[in-house]
Amino acid sequence: MFEPAIRLRHELHRYPELSGKEQGTARRLVQFFCAFQPDSIIEQLGGNGVAVVFRGKEPGPTLLLRAEMDGLPISETIQTTYCSSRTGVAHKCGHDGHMAILAAVGCHLAAKRPHEGTIVLLFQPAEESGMGANAVLRDAKFAAIKPHSVFALHNIPGLPLGELVLKKGTFACASRGMVVGLHGMSAHAAQPDTGRSPALAVSEIVQQLTRLPQGIAPAGENAFVTVVGATLGEKAFGIAPGRAEIWATLRSEHDATMAKMIRYSEQVVQASALAGKLNFSIDYEDIFSATVNSSTAVDLVRQAHGDNPLRIAEQPFRWSEDFGQFTARFPGALFGMGAGTKVADLHQPEYDFPDMLIPEAARLFMRLIGHCPAQFA
Numbered sequence: 001m002f003e004p005a006i007r008l009r010h011e012l013h014r015y016p017e018l019s020g021k022e023q024g025t026a027r028r029l030v031q032f033f034c035a036f037q038p039d040s041i042i043e044q045l046g047g048n049g050v051a052v053v054f055r056g057k058e059p060g061p062t063l064l065l066r067a068e069m070d071g072l073p074i075s076e077t078i079q080t081t082y083c084s085s086r087t088g089v090a091h092k093c094g095h096d097g098h099m100a101i102l103a104a105v106g107c108h109l110a111a112k113r114p115h116e117g118t119i120v121l122l123f124q125p126a127e128e129s130g131m132g133a134n135a136v137l138r139d140a141k142f143a144a145i146k147p148h149s150v151f152a153l154h155n156i157p158g159l160p161l162g163e164l165v166l167k168k169g170t171f172a173c174a175s176r177g178m179v180v181g182l183h184g185m186s187a188h189a190a191q192p193d194t195g196r197s198p199a200l201a202v203s204e205i206v207q208q209l210t211r212l213p214q215g216i217a218p219a220g221e222n223a224f225v226t227v228v229g230a231t232l233g234e235k236a237f238g239i240a241p242g243r244a245e246i247w248a249t250l251r252s253e254h255d256a257t258m259a260k261m262i263r264y265s266e267q268v269v270q271a272s273a274l275a276g277k278l279n280f281s282i283d284y285e286d287i288f289s290a291t292v293n294s295s296t297a298v299d300l301v302r303q304a305h306g307d308n309p310l311r312i313a314e315q316p317f318r319w320s321e322d323f324g325q326f327t328a329r330f331p332g333a334l335f336g337m338g339a340g341t342k343v344a345d346l347h348q349p350e351y352d353f354p355d356m357l358i359p360e361a362a363r364l365f366m367r368l369i370g371h372c373p374a375q376f377a
């Protein structure tokens, strides 16, 4: 019974699309689900999002399951019958698999509706850019869904296939990309004193961002800045530079810590710019809140998993997930499922989602649907 979902995964894998450009993916999903006669299909949700709604026989709470739709700008290096047909774009985070899992749940729901309540299968665009969840939540069409609880999973290479990874509280970190622009004035390299070079400010900012002061985060919390790149002037030995840019990723386990890191980083930039008589700009991209799981939701996933192998994560994952936008508004949980120990890491060119995880994960979601509704009424 999982064959249609596996076939869908291969088709989605063959035609990957980047964040915000998932029109073809949306069309394929709608085509797939039309055959299963759901109660409604909401399209163009927050861009290319699709929500497929199945109602139970009796009224009751609404449970939302989410999968992401986007691929990545990575060239595929594996050989399969369903290789990416698009140069430089591929499903390297397993979002094709996550969509197929919800497709399998949809096949099951079509044959056997839940006794009560409503199940919404949400296919969310633009997860990798951190834009999609917010766009879906702000879309007026989402207001009609009114979920009582929200759940999503991410496959995790390196762990045994199907092993569940659970954590109460923060599951995935908050993060944001900071873009610092420094604007001085270029000069002849023989007379740098007549210009205003940002060179010193760049070196100060890079050092101070990298070494966050103690006490900015509670003891034991992961909170750090990664300087991911910088530009300063150009390879022209006669010119003292007048412009620079620094790119850094701020990362923390809690949104409150992130707020402190932002304040600190902005103060560092401001002080260094002032000392160098430079103008400056600060912009942010790829903004992710921490994904914080509700205890009740985590307990429900655990119950649904039964006696199968389970791992309780002691630390949150350092990566970020825009599902945090959902858990900030609705009780819910993001959990991990092992993708196998021999699978390449996420975002690597050799990575491929394992089809064998589709039945495992779909069955878990089906048991969750059986357990869940009344808890969140």
Ligand SMILES: [Zn+2]
Binding pocket: 092, 093, 128, 346, 347
């Ligand atoms: Zn990813």
Ligand SMILES: [Zn+2]
Binding pocket: 068, 093, 094, 095, 154
């Ligand atoms: Zn992902």
